[in-house]
Structures are given as structure tokens and as C-alpha cells.
Amino acid sequence: DQQVKQNSPSLSVQEGRISILNCDYTNSMFDYFLWYKKYPAEGPTFLISISSIKDKNEDGRFTVFLNKSAKHLSLHIVPSQPGDSAVYFCAASAGGGSQGNLIFGKGTKLSVKP
Amino acid sequence: DAGVTQSPTHLIKTRGQQVTLRCSPKSGHDTVSWYQQALGQGPQFIFQYYEEEERQRGNFPDRFSGHQFPNYSSELNVNALLLGDSALYLCASSLSRDEQYFGPGTRLTVT
Numbered sequence: 001d002q003q004v005k006q007n008s009p010s011l012s013v014q015e016g017r018i019s020i021l022n023c024d025y026t027n028s029m030f031d032y033f034l035w036y037k038k039y040p041a042e043g044p045t046f047l048i049s050i051s052s053i054k055d056k057n058e059d060g061r062f063t064v065f066l067n068k069s070a071k072h073l074s075l076h077i078v079p080s081q082p083g084d085s086a087v088y089f090c091a092a093s094a095g096g097g098s099q100g101n102l103i104f105g106k107g108t109k110l111s112v113k114p
Numbered sequence: 115d116a117g118v119t120q121s122p123t124h125l126i127k128t129r130g131q132q133v134t135l136r137c138s139p140k141s142g143h144d145t146v147s148w149y150q151q152a153l154g155q156g157p158q159f160i161f162q163y164y165e166e167e168e169r170q171r172g173n174f175p176d177r178f179s180g181h182q183f184p185n186y187s188s189e190l191n192v193n194a195l196l197l198g199d200s201a202l203y204l205c206a207s208s209l210s211r212d213e214q215y216f217g218p219g220t221r222l223t224v225t
Contacts, residue, residue, distance in 0.1 A: 104156030
């Protein structure tokens with residue numbers, strides 16, 4: 001049973017517009033959430049994270065929102081750029097705010113068109 | 115800073131054989147985690163090593179074993195390879211339980 005779900009395998013967005021990537025989880029013990037970006041032939045690169053004590057974290061063009069009651073988080077990229085085209089993975093941890101065993105979703109492939 | 119390095123890049127093995135994958139962590143990191151990423155899936159946690167001991171383990175059979183050396187580098191060993199073991203194997207390093215940095219992975223093909 002998948003504990004972290006990314007239900008959209010792909011997303012296509014026009015350059016300059018907002019990209020919204022969604023993630024749902026089932027395990028209420030998860031208390032730390034992360035987004036990773038992955039280019040082909042490279043390992044995942046950490047993008048942004050959020051602790052369960054917050055509902056929003058912002059870093060430049062990237063913002064992550066957490067809705068604990070709905071067990072849902074989303075990543076907003078504004079404005080989207082062609083270089084953002086990659087596979088984005090949502091991950092969760094029940095490590096008390098630190099990272100041990102990361103549980104990943106299947107990923108969403110984002111394509112940003114010029 | 116070299117970041118996390120893994121070797122080899124690609125590997126082809128036959129069913130039943132054994133394989134060893136290697137990982138050198140990012141400078142200053144003391145913890146190494148291994149993940150398996152099958153095609154079209156997200157990475158799945160295999161185990162994590164800290165202070166040369168296995169600290170956590172995911173849902174993988176005993177055919178998967180590992181080791182961490184005093185210099186914090188690590189090996190992943192898989193015995194009695196199955197076709198289903200074909201995947202990208204990712205190593206991630208961190209300073210204890212902080213943010214994990216991933217290497218480029220080793221692509222293992224079992225025929």
C-alpha cells in the first residue's frame with residue numbers, strides 16, 4: 001500500500017505560469033515532508049522541505065503548502081522556467097523532524113514549455 | 115567538494131550472481147542510506163548505516179546487505195540476484211539525520 005501518492009504522472013505548464021504539484025499521504029505519523037527534483041542520469045536533488053508544525057514554507061520561486069487534516073501537500077513554482085522541467089518526487093519521514101527512512105511517491109514529470 | 119559518488123555507473127549481471135555497489139559520501143557526512151528505484155517508481159529505502167552499523171532497514175530481504183567503513187564509505191551487496199533486482203540503486207549521505215544528498219546512482223541490469 002502506497003503511503004505517499006503523487007496521482008499526476010505528468011504536468012505541462014507554459015513558461016512564466018504557475019506549476020502546482022500535488023502529493024497525498026496516508027500515514028499520520030509522518031512529520032517531515034520534502035520535495036526532490038530529478039534530472040535524467042542524476043540523483044534526486046533536495047528542493048524544499050516542511051515540518052508538520054508549519055503549513056507553509058517558501059524559498060524563492062518554490063513554496064510548499066501542507067494541509068495536515070487533508071494529509072495533502074503541494075509544491076508551487078512561480079514563475080515556472082524551462083529549466084524546471086524534471087521529475088519531482090514528494091517524500092515523507094516519521095523521524096521526529098529529522099530524516100531517516102524517506103518514503104517517496106512515484107514522481108510527477110513536469111514539462112515547462114517556452 | 116566532490117559530493118556523493120557511486121561506482122560503478124552501470125552493471126550487468128546474470129541471475130544468481132552476487133553484486134557489490136560502492137558509495138563515497140559527501141565530505142563531512144557520517145551517515146549513508148541506500149535506495150532502490152525501479153523504472154517508473156520512486157526510490158524505496160533499503161537501509162541506513164551510521165557509525166558502521168545498520169541503523170534502520172526497509173522491507174528488503176536478507177539478500178540485501180551492507181557495510182560502512184571507518185571512513186564512512188559504504189557498500190551494498192546483493193546475493194542470488196533476481197530479474198526483479200534490476201533497478202537504479204541510489205546512495206544518499208547526510209550528517210546524522212539531517213538532509214540527505216543523493217549520488218547519481220548505479221544502474222544494475224540482471225539478465
